[in-house]
Amino acid sequence: MKLVSRPQRDSAAPRIGALSVLPVFLDLARKRVVIAGASPAAAWKAELFCAAGAQVTVFAVPEAIGEEMAALAAREPALTLAGRAWRPADIAKSAVAVADAGSEGEAADFAAAARSAGVPYNVIDRPEYCQFQFGSIVNRSPVVVGISTSGAAPILGQTVRRRIETLLPPALAGWAALARRLRGSVAAGLQPGSARRAFWEDFAERAFGPAPAPDIESFAQLPRAVGETGRGGHVTFVGAGPGDAELLTLKAVRALQAADAILFDDLVSDEVLELARREARRILVGKRAGRPGCRQHEINDMMIALARAGRRVVRLKSGDPMIFGRAGEEIAALEAEGIGYDVVPGITAGLAMAARLGISLTNRDCAKSVRFVTGHSKDGGLPRDVDWGAIADPSATTVFYMGGRTAPQIAASLIARGLPADTPVAVAASIGRADETIRITDLAGLSGAIDILGIDRPILIGIGRVFAARARRDVEIAGVDALVAHAERQRHAVIKDRQRASVHSVI
Secondary structure, X not given: OOOOOOOOOOOOOOOOOOOOOOOOOOOOOOOEEEEEOOOHHHHHHHHHHHXXXXXXXXXXXXHHOOHHHHHHHHHOOOEEEOXXXXXXXXXOOOOEEEEOOOOHXXXXXXXXXXXXXXXXXXXXXXXXXXXXXXXXXXXXXXXXXXXXXXXXXXXXXXXXXXXXXXXXXXXXXXXXXXXXXXXXXXXXXXXXXXXXXXXXXXXXXXOOOOOOOOOXXXXXXXXXXXXXXXXXXXXXXXXXXXXXXXXXXXXXXXXXXXXXXXXXXXXXXXXXXXXXXXXXXXXXXXXXXXXXXXXXXXXXXXXXXXXXXXXXXXXXXXXXXXXXXXXXXXXHHHHHOOOEXXXXXXXXXXXXXXXXXXXXXXXXXXXXXXXXXXXXXXOOOXXXXXXXXHHOOOOEEEEEEOOOOOHHHHHHHHHHOOOOOOOEEEEEEOOOXXXXXXXXXXXXXXXXXXXXXXXXXXXXXXXXXXXXXXXXXXXXXXXXOHHHHHHHHHHHHHHHHHHHHHHHHHO
């Protein structure tokens, strides 16, 4: 057999692009740190060093010690107030030196003294006298994430930190601490290679779930860390809100980031789906009035099959999963099969409409209660058992969901039960989305408002005196050009229908 070698390239490609700074993490436990100055900025740096386990000495004359530094010294035994100004000799044998210099001359002197002693130094807010920088921190210790913009945009760094905070659950700290405790037993109990690697990969996946049991000391005890479900799958019902991705809760984003499969409804926005884990399988299971879609038993079967296969399933529902979302039926199916689940609430459309209008649904001057009522029964049309007399109460606020096609009957039934025809009404179409439109009218004008907005859009109807403040303006709020909006709706409908067709082939 003839061996053929691959020609060598002239130069190897770099494995990483250029870095403005190199992130390095210092172990400062029981190390000496010197801080010159006792301002609020210096106090924050001292607090960081104490959190890292350092022995901190602060050099400042007593009259210059601020309230924050004094309070920190009172509660931190690792911090010592020297009660005098710093001297060059104080920096020697320190791990790190930091100063909040009052002048350019002091900054230069401090930097020179630290260089002479061979100690890394930082002069606060004077980058020309810094050998290192402080970045933003995401603390899930022993998992610590540092973020730097090399001083170019500190506010941007803080924004990046907030985004990362949403993705890393607080329980991650407990899992990382557990990993440190388990390293010895894992090394003793599992041979190097695929078995040990598989254990740690599974461990890492679990770290984004519920917190581990506090008494785990051996890897053999680990199944108890995730409760009775063990290695089986799990279903999380997540409320996607009305459409705006920024209205999701942190817990909802974390669930999407940890999902293996996402079963999402027709009304879930693309912006929300963009936050999901890239590798997650996304399956459209939406149902809309007048259009083909998945049957409820098909959704239940798919959810159960994925969970039985050990998948982390997110059942993503528009609004709040417990408000007209059929979550009760799906939860019952999971319980019958012994499959674990949890629920992450979302902002229901009725509350999103109230926020958009800037009104309180329970304004005490005109409403004693609020009701959410379905305008579409399981069999189509209005539910037959609606207590119209109770709903016609003028001291209540009523929000009808899915009432676009039944609006004429809703108005007629309420007027027939004595609710005045001039009762204020807000009709919202596509609430929380780019083509959101809200029309203010009254009960007599409800059918006309629906005709203008179109029944092919998700419709919400708010009825009650709380809308009186907006009823003086018989205009559309946040409307868009009708032709453009209609074209966009038609385009998305075609895309959704194609996705449904592919889903049915999967089922």
